Amino acid sequence: MGDELRFTKGHGTENDFVLVADPDGQLNLSPATVAALCDRRAGIGGDGLIRVVRSTALPEGEDSLAEDENAEWIMDYRNADGSLAEMCGNGVRVFAAYLQERGLIEPAVLDTATGLVIGTRAGVRRVRRAVGPAGEPDWLAVDMGRWRLPGGPAAVSDGFDAEVRITGLDGVARPGLSVDLGNPHTVVALPDAAELDAADLLSAPVVHPVPRDGTNVELIVMEPPTGPEGRLRMRVHERGVGETRSCGTGACAAALAAMTWGGAEAPGTWLVDVPGGQVRVRALPEQGVELAGPARLVADGVVHLGSLKV
Amino acid sequence: MGDELRFTKGHGTENDFVLVADPDGQLNLSPATVAALCDRRAGIGGDGLIRVVRSTALPEGEDSLAEDENAEWIMDYRNADGSLAEMCGNGVRVFAAYLQERGLIEPAVLDTATGLVIGTRAGVRRVRRAVGPAGEPDWLAVDMGRWRLPGGPAAVSDGFDAEVRITGLDGVARPGLSVDLGNPHTVVALPDAAELDAADLLSAPVVHPVPRDGTNVELIVMEPPTGPEGRLRMRVHERGVGETRSCGTGACAAALAAMTWGGAEAPGTWLVDVPGGQVRVRALPEQGVELAGPARLVADGVVHLGSLKV
Numbered sequence: 001m002g003d004e005l006r007f008t009k010g011h012g013t014e015n016d017f018v019l020v021a022d023p024d025g026q027l028n029l030s031p032a033t034v035a036a037l038c039d040r041r042a043g044i045g046g047d048g049l050i051r052v053v054r055s056t057a058l059p060e061g062e063d064s065l066a067e068d069e070n071a072e073w074i075m076d077y078r079n080a081d082g083s084l085a086e087m088c089g090n091g092v093r094v095f096a097a098y099l100q101e102r103g104l105i106e107p108a109v110l111d112t113a114t115g116l117v118i119g120t121r122a123g124v125r126r127v128r129r130a131v132g133p134a135g136e137p138d139w140l141a142v143d144m145g146r147w148r149l150p151g152g153p154a155a156v157s158d159g160f161d162a163e164v165r166i167t168g169l170d171g172v173a174r175p176g177l178s179v180d181l182g183n184p185h186t187v188v189a190l191p192d193a194a195e196l197d198a199a200d201l202l203s204a205p206v207v208h209p210v211p212r213d214g215t216n217v218e219l220i221v222m223e224p225p226t227g228p229e230g231r232l233r234m235r236v237h238e239r240g241v242g243e244t245r246s247c248g249t250g251a252c253a254a255a256l257a258a259m260t261w262g263g264a265e266a267p268g269t270w271l272v273d274v275p276g277g278q279v280r281v282r283a284l285p286e287q288g289v290e291l292a293g294p295a296r297l298v299a300d301g302v303v304h305l306g307s308l309k310v
Numbered sequence: 311m312g313d314e315l316r317f318t319k320g321h322g323t324e325n326d327f328v329l330v331a332d333p334d335g336q337l338n339l340s341p342a343t344v345a346a347l348c349d350r351r352a353g354i355g356g357d358g359l360i361r362v363v364r365s366t367a368l369p370e371g372e373d374s375l376a377e378d379e380n381a382e383w384i385m386d387y388r389n390a391d392g393s394l395a396e397m398c399g400n401g402v403r404v405f406a407a408y409l410q411e412r413g414l415i416e417p418a419v420l421d422t423a424t425g426l427v428i429g430t431r432a433g434v435r436r437v438r439r440a441v442g443p444a445g446e447p448d449w450l451a452v453d454m455g456r457w458r459l460p461g462g463p464a465a466v467s468d469g470f471d472a473e474v475r476i477t478g479l480d481g482v483a484r485p486g487l488s489v490d491l492g493n494p495h496t497v498v499a500l501p502d503a504a505e506l507d508a509a510d511l512l513s514a515p516v517v518h519p520v521p522r523d524g525t526n527v528e529l530i531v532m533e534p535p536t537g538p539e540g541r542l543r544m545r546v547h548e549r550g551v552g553e554t555r556s557c558g559t560g561a562c563a564a565a566l567a568a569m570t571w572g573g574a575e576a577p578g579t580w581l582v583d584v585p586g587g588q589v590r591v592r593a594l595p596e597q598g599v600e601l602a603g604p605a606r607l608v609a610d611g612v613v614h615l616g617s618l619k620v
Contacts, residue, residue: 007609007611009354009611011351011352014351014352015351016350016351016352040326040350040355041321041324041325041326041357041555041586042321042324042326042586042606042608043608044319044608044609045350045355047351202512245351276351276352296352296617297614297617298352298353298354298613298614298617298618299317299354299611299612299613299614300611300612301317301609301610301611301612302609302610302611303608303609304607304608304609307606307607307608308608
């Protein structure tokens with residue numbers, strides 16, 4: 001690794017990433033270097049780092065990054081603290097936008113039924129071109145894999161399987177619904193925007209029963225639809241992180257909870273307004289779910305590795 | 311202004327800036343564009359933006375940016391929200407490092423007695439090359455202008471002129487000393503590092519009497535010296551911002567308060583440890599003060615203006 005590293009900064013609904021191209025798998029980015037690059041003041045800054053590597057460049061038996069014969073490109077996602085991460089719904093879109101921008105894929109592949117196949121630690125993800133609700137041309141849709149309600153049929157019939165206490169609201173515990181998207185979520189519906197705004201997410205909401213591996217908590221309010229889709233507004237407290245501007249799996253969990261509560265009458269597609277923008281969640285057959293939203297590449301540059309706080 | 315803008319990202323003790331070169335004064339950066347560039351998730355990210363402009367390119371009668379016949383370069387500093395700012399002690403060092411790196415000054419000027427003269431909205435500042443206490447070669451020293459104790463002789467003899475209540479500590483009000491460096495500061499000495507760590511600076515300390523224009527609050531503890539200089543550790547709550555990793559004028563205020571409390575016996579030079587690193591403060595004749603510290607240029611790049619959230 002030389003003294004300088006080319007990078008791109010991008011974001012999806014303000015979930016932001018440092019992207020580095022490493023087609024031939026030559027970069028050895030230590031956790032300390034990743035953390036220094038993601039440092040918002042002493043580095044470039046990002047919620048995570050995405051290494052863009054060709055699947056054929058992966059060492060044999062590198063089982064932590066799922067390979068697929070159709071996945072030419074692998075998204076090696078790292079958290080801002082340098083630790084390995086499985087996947088990131090907003091990151092997949094930014095990854096695909098990067099491949100397209102750099103001419104590393106045939107853009108037409110995004111318009112095929114199969115879509116662009118991307119390898120991640122959570123298995124392959126398929127990305128297709130999409131159009132935003134206001135005609136935005138820079139949207140992409142990602143197949144997010146399978147979801148389930150860990151509370152089972154009882155949770156479906158009751159509509160909830162947890163109680164959640166939220167700082168800043170009255171002391172009453174609110175009913176919540178657990179939704180699993182590979183990572184755990186607990187969704188709480190609030191009656192109006194005033195309550196949503198009043199919630200204090202500096203501290204984690206307290207969930208009962210205590211989830212074994214912790215949980216992300218989504219607070220939502222229903223909004224009047226502006227089209228055939230359902231619409232809701234969401235704030236999210238991410239497990240181990242705090243309140244964030246957006247959470248891809250969280251938006252999926254919120255829409256899936258809304259669909260569960262709405263029953264057969266509920267729309268199958270939802271617009272989800274998050275602090276960082278808007279995404280669209282669609283239920284797919286066989287417990288599948290698709291997340292669509294914008295992807296922006298903001299800047300390209302060179303970072304001087306010797307100047308980092310490693 | 312074209313579709314792309316070249317930028318450099320740099321920091322001084324983790325007070326970080328987006329720098330843009332505009333030698334001929336051609337850039338018209340609106341407050342909204344500055345805010346979008348300083349946005350840490352949807353932009354580049356920084357505590358502020360520094361436009362680097364040649365003094366001869368300033369319009370006649372541009373009285374907000376101090377001109378001086380010796381100041382070839384002007385630091386046009388903007389806050390992260392896009393508003394105009396007078397000056398920034400850490401920013402001046404990064405500005406000078408940028409001029410040197412880009413070949414816009416004769417490096418030897420930093421070694422002269424006069425130093426490099428920089429125009430700012432608060433008047434000229436002089437920058438000289440310095441060496442850090444551990445021999446760090448990338449330090450610069452800035453003449454920070456005049457300071458005063460607004461409490462007058464009574465504050466000097468008593469050692470304090472304010473009472474400060476700090477969240478996270480016992481409810482007792484602590485004595486504080488007001489120090490003016492062009493902006494207002496209130497310095498509070500705590501007995502040990504445990505108290506300093508326990509202070510909760512998410513909320514602003516409450517100062518009595520209430521300062522007319524608000525105040526920055528510095529909490530300090532004395533540390534054992536490692537050389538001839540005095541040494542202290544500081545945390546700072548910046549007026550209107552919150553706790554920050556570093557504050558140049560705050561470090562000066564902290565050292566000047568320590569000198570006031572120490573009287574004639576106190577060292578005239580202090581090392582100040584802030585969360586973002588270390589700076590050195592030296593009293594100069596005639597109520598002057600000098601701030602020295604590191605300046606780092608981390609990355610260079612191009613930002614795609616059309617992708618910003620303006």
